[in-house]
Amino acid sequence: MAGILAPIVVYGTLFGLTYVLIALGFTLLFGISRVLNLAYGALYMVTAYMIYYFAVELGFNLLLSVAIAIAIAIGVGVGVFLICVRFAPDPLRFLIVSFMFALLLQYLFTKYFGGQSGLIIPGLFPVKEILIFDVSVSPVYLVTAGVALGLLIVLWLWIEWTQYGRTIRATAEDPETAALFGIGVRSIYLVVVVVSSALVAIAAVLIVPAQELTPTMWIEPFVIAFVVSVIGGLGKFKWTLPAAFLLSFSQFIVQFEYPTSASLSDIVAFGVAIGFIVVLPQGIGGIKRAH
Amino acid sequence: MPTDTAPSSDLRRRPVGGGIAGALRRGARSFAGSARLNASRLTSPLYLGALGVIIVFAYLGSGNPTSFFALSLVLSSIYITLALAWDFSSGMTGYLNFGLPFFFGVGALVTGQLYATDSHLTPSSLAFFSFGVGLLGGFLFSLPTLRLRGPYFSLLSFLLPLIGADFILAFWTQLGLRTQGYYGLPFLGATYGDELVLLSAANVAILTAFFLLRESHFGLVLRGIRDDEDALGSQGIRTFPYKVVAFTLASGVVAFSGATYAMVYTFAGVDAFGFAFILFPILIVIVGGTGELFGSIFAGYVVILLYQYLFPTFSDLTLIIFASAAILLVLFIPHGLVRPLRAFIRFMRTGE
Numbered sequence: 001m002a003g004i005l006a007p008i009v010v011y012g013t014l015f016g017l018t019y020v021l022i023a024l025g026f027t028l029l030f031g032i033s034r035v036l037n038l039a040y041g042a043l044y045m046v047t048a049y050m051i052y053y054f055a056v057e058l059g060f061n062l063l064l065s066v067a068i069a070i071a072i073a074i075g076v077g078v079g080v081f082l083i084c085v086r087f088a089p090d091p092l093r094f095l096i097v098s099f100m101f102a103l104l105l106q107y108l109f110t111k112y113f114g115g116q117s118g119l120i121i122p123g124l125f126p127v128k129e130i131l132i133f134d135v136s137v138s139p140v141y142l143v144t145a146g147v148a149l150g151l152l153i154v155l156w157l158w159i160e161w162t163q164y165g166r167t168i169r170a171t172a173e174d175p176e177t178a179a180l181f182g183i184g185v186r187s188i189y190l191v192v193v194v195v196s197s198a199l200v201a202i203a204a205v206l207i208v209p210a211q212e213l214t215p216t217m218w219i220e221p222f223v224i225a226f227v228v229s230v231i232g233g234l235g236k237f238k239w240t241l242p243a244a245f246l247l248s249f250s251q252f253i254v255q256f257e258y259p260t261s262a263s264l265s266d267i268v269a270f271g272v273a274i275g276f277i278v279v280l281p282q283g284i285g286g287i288k289r290a291h
Numbered sequence: 292m293p294t295d296t297a298p299s300s301d302l303r304r305r306p307v308g309g310g311i312a313g314a315l316r317r318g319a320r321s322f323a324g325s326a327r328l329n330a331s332r333l334t335s336p337l338y339l340g341a342l343g344v345i346i347v348f349a350y351l352g353s354g355n356p357t358s359f360f361a362l363s364l365v366l367s368s369i370y371i372t373l374a375l376a377w378d379f380s381s382g383m384t385g386y387l388n389f390g391l392p393f394f395f396g397v398g399a400l401v402t403g404q405l406y407a408t409d410s411h412l413t414p415s416s417l418a419f420f421s422f423g424v425g426l427l428g429g430f431l432f433s434l435p436t437l438r439l440r441g442p443y444f445s446l447l448s449f450l451l452p453l454i455g456a457d458f459i460l461a462f463w464t465q466l467g468l469r470t471q472g473y474y475g476l477p478f479l480g481a482t483y484g485d486e487l488v489l490l491s492a493a494n495v496a497i498l499t500a501f502f503l504l505r506e507s508h509f510g511l512v513l514r515g516i517r518d519d520e521d522a523l524g525s526q527g528i529r530t531f532p533y534k535v536v537a538f539t540l541a542s543g544v545v546a547f548s549g550a551t552y553a554m555v556y557t558f559a560g561v562d563a564f565g566f567a568f569i570l571f572p573i574l575i576v577i578v579g580g581t582g583e584l585f586g587s588i589f590a591g592y593v594v595i596l597l598y599q600y601l602f603p604t605f606s607d608l609t610l611i612i613f614a615s616a617a618i619l620l621v622l623f624i625p626h627g628l629v630r631p632l633r634a635f636i637r638f639m640r641t642g643e
Contacts, residue, residue, distance in 0.1 A: 036445075038446075083622065087622040087623070088622055091441060091442045092387055092441060095442055095445050096621050097618055099389065099449075100573075100614055100617045100621070101618065103566065103570055104611060104614035104615060104618065107607065107610040107614055111607040115607075223453060226446055226449075266453070266457045267457050270450050270454040273447075274435070274436075274447065277436075277439060277443065277447055278435040278436070278438070
């Protein structure tokens with residue numbers, strides 16, 4: 001166990017922060033607007049394929065491609081949200097429509113980029129691995145972890161310590177009363193959707209260079225976002241960090257103990273989510289409140 | 292006469308509570324009771340129309356038993372079974388279950404494993420054994436998860452097929468399963484025509500059972516859950532056991548459907564956990580109208596036949612068209628097409 005402690009700590013920490021980046025937008029969106037958006041993971045896929053399309057197929061500058069891809073992901077996120085809110089306002093119809101949008105995007109990318117994996121985006125960062133506590137780590141994960149931590153702090157400061165953050169919290173608590181006090185609830189929702197979509201797009205920009213593109217790649221980030229949100233408590237974005245660490249450390253402990261099966265860490269993630277939903281549906285963020 | 296609204300006044304007079312076993316007993320009694328008491332409901336024009344549609348398509352398909360048309364009708368029948376199960380559980384209660392592919396995959400793999408163990412088993416025994424495993428799996432899944440409400444349940448059910456696929460990939464050998472899936476399963480029937488007749492008969496039985504349940508006290512509670520679950524609770528009705536029974540039955544039917552699908556293609560693999568097996572049932576129910584049951588029959592043939600005949604021409608674009616159609620339908624015709632038909636029949640009968 002001692003021999004695998006260092007890799008568990010290093011990878012658990014780095015992947016935990018990566019999970020934070022993936023889950024932040026989902027938790028924020030649910031916390032404020034109370035809608036569960038199944039198309040959230042699809043924005044990750046949109047960003048990845050758009051970077052590939054502009055950078056590799058059209059030969060654009062990589063940074064320009066990233067900027068365009070993020071803008072498109074935000075546009076798709078806002079579009080799906082506005083359509084759902086306007087025409088399918090109840091949560092269950094919202095769920096169905098957002099799920100169908102995710103499938104639609106999957107089929108669109110299958111049609112135009114092919115169903116097979118193998119598409120690679122050129123990395124934004126050097127590929128030479130770095131040693132931390134004698135554990136070899138890709139710079140991609142270091143940068144992702146740093147960005148995740150930075151964005152978490154910025155978001156926390158924005159929501160907790162600014163006037164606009166207070167209006168966001170007021171809207172999340174009681175949208176009708178907030179509207180009564182002259183707060184533009186719709187514009188708040190729109191800002192939150194933009195921020196949420198941008199967060200998942202940034203996650204894709206950082207993580208995707210370490211992956212191959214496939215049309216089903218939207219499922220994994222969605223599942224991570226969902227599981228982290230469930231552990232922390234749906235909508236309690238301040239608890240995203242401990243929840244993400246709990247998930248990543250559980251996964252890596254199992255993965256290092258039973259290295260033969262790659263699917264086992266996913267099963268752990270699902271198991272943790274189901275355990276929390278059944279035993280502690282309010283998540284770890286709810287324990288404090290209940291106490 | 293059962294109504295779509297205010298079920299509580301009728302329900303208050305009935306015994307409530309009693310846990311899962313009580314609910315199972317009540318469900319069985321309710322089914323038997325409704326079959327007797329509501330036999331007159333079987334003369335409903337929509338029910339008879341749905342039966343007529345199934346019989347007509349079975350006749351047409353068995354006339355050309357080896358044709359592409361017959362195969363398309365076989366697939367339509369399988370998806371209709373799935374849609375009926377989804378409509379009965381999710382459409383009627385409002386608890387959206389995205390976990391359908393899990394039980395579908397379980398049904399297919401159980402069939403494969405059973406046949407690999409004993410190749411003398413007949414297709415019908417394989418299908419019914421899968422039905423039993425589906426019932427058990429559905430019951431075990433329902434117990435912890437149906438305590439959750441609405442979107443939370445839906446999200447958890449969304450994870451189920453993913454867990455299923457991952458679990459099987461992780462433990463293929465430990466579970467004694469074949470890593471490449473099961474080839475060479477027995478054909479459900481000698482020709483597509485025979486398979487169509489069998490599946491049509493199964494759909495008639497499932498439709499009748501679900502329809503009688505829908506028209507019973509049991510169905511009244513399910514529809515009450517969709518309309519206002521808290522109101523039912525305030526009347527002293529424990530909704531949880533009703534939901535468990537509904538989802539258990541639906542899971543059994545879905546596993547049965549997975550078994551028949553595996554035998555039509557004579558192959559069962561992890562692909563059976565794919566999300567395509569939720570897209571089409573949801574689309575069929577959306578077109579037919581949620582909670583309507585009959586709508587799934589009419590819509591099932593239209594949707595799957597359209598898909599089958601469009602796919603050779605449009606290839607992957609067909610799925611894009613269908614997903615887009617599903618979105619547009621949920622957004623703009625959320626009650627489906629059967630409700631207007633029902634209104635038309637009422638107008639023809641009463642002039643109102």
